[in-house]
Amino acid sequence: MFASMTLEQLNAQRPLADVFFEYDSADLSDTARAVLQKNAEWLRRWVSTTITVEGHADSRGTNEYNLALAERRASSVRDYLVSLGVPVTRMNIVSKGEEQPVCTEEAESCWSQNRRGRFIFTAK
Numbered sequence: 098m099f100a101s102m103t104l105e106q107l108n109a110q111r112p113l114a115d116v117f118f119e120y121d122s123a124d125l126s127d128t129a130r131a132v133l134q135k136n137a138e139w140l141r142r143w144v145s146t147t148i149t150v151e152g153h154a155d156s157r158g159t160n161e162y163n164l165a166l167a168e169r170r171a172s173s174v175r176d177y178l179v180s181l182g183v184p185v186t187r188m189n190i191v192s193k194g195e196e197q198p199v200c201t202e203e204a205e206s207c208w209s210q211n212r213r214g215r216f217i218f219t220a221k
Contacts, residue, residue, distance in 0.1 A: 113216035123169035137181035155208035168192035
């Protein structure tokens, strides 16, 4: 079934789970590490795939600060996946800063959903 899927279908299916970060942090929590371990298993199984790791931030802070923080988050995700055996050549990173929120309310319950690392398939 994987072989017949388009990139669009694969990205819509989202087999790689997002990871979330604490406020003003690019450090991976134990929960994030567990999610990334499952993601790494999937990536090691489908060795032809390449991904972009998007780093995201909540709306607090300046645009410049949030872009830099989101880049550090994406780097943390990539680096941990590399430590789990996923080749760095299969991953790119991009900072989205606060520009693509999944939630727009001004509350911690919403901000916490926006502080994330997200995966986009770029080749299969």
